[in-house]
Amino acid sequence: MGLLIRLVANALAILAAAYIVPGIEVAGGLSLLAAALVLGLINAVVRPILLFLTFPFTLVTLGLFIFLLNAFCLWLTSWLVTGFEVHGFWAAVLGALIVSVVSWLVNVFLSDRGKVAVIARREHSSGGDVIDISPKN
Numbered sequence: 001m002g003l004l005i006r007l008v009a010n011a012l013a014i015l016a017a018a019y020i021v022p023g024i025e026v027a028g029g030l031s032l033l034a035a036a037l038v039l040g041l042i043n044a045v046v047r048p049i050l051l052f053l054t055f056p057f058t059l060v061t062l063g064l065f066i067f068l069l070n071a072f073c074l075w076l077t078s079w080l081v082t083g084f085e086v087h088g089f090w091a092a093v094l095g096a097l098i099v100s101v102v103s104w105l106v107n108v109f110l111s112d113r114g115k116v117a118v119i120a121r122r123e124h125s126s127g128g129d130v131i132d133i134s135p136k137n
Contacts, residue, residue, distance in 0.1 A: 006106065010034035013102035014084070017074075020098055023091025024078075031083025039077045039099070047073055070096035 011032050018026045026032050049070050051058070058065045072091035078086040086092045 007033070007036050009106040010099070011038055011101065013099040013106075014039065014095075016102055021091050023087040023099040024095045025085045025087075027059060027083030031081060035077055035081045035084040038081050039073065042073045042076055046076070066096065067093060070100055074099065075097040127133045 001123070014024075014035050015026065015032060018024045026035065047069065050072070054065060054069065071089070074096045075086050075092045078084050088093060
């Protein structure tokens with residue numbers, strides 16, 4: 001269930017990027033779902049390898065190089081999926097930024113298992129406050 005939620009969130013993030021950024025185009029719903037799936041696979045397999053190989057650049061640029069890696073992953077997705085196109089460097093960078101922000105927002109509310117996490121502040125028996133983070137069933 002968590003994978004399906006993340007796939008839908010990724011698709012909505014790509015759709016948002018396509019509406020906001022003039023250089024990103026999605027031909028239809030099937031292309032959108034394929035792009036979401038391929039981008040998820042690229043982020044799971046290719047991106048960690050790229051992060052490792054480009055660590056010195058990321059360190060020297062204080063993390064700003066990651067924006068270029070995300071743009072490359074989005075461009076690579078458009079190269080692999082027909083019906084999803086990214087035209088130009090700046091469209092890829094801005095689109096990757098939008099996809100990253102939307103994905104981050106979804107991950108804030110989902111646990112590692114794909115369940116919605118509930119953050120509650122409770123009073124402890126000793127009189128102090130306790131922050132409880134637990135998945136909602």
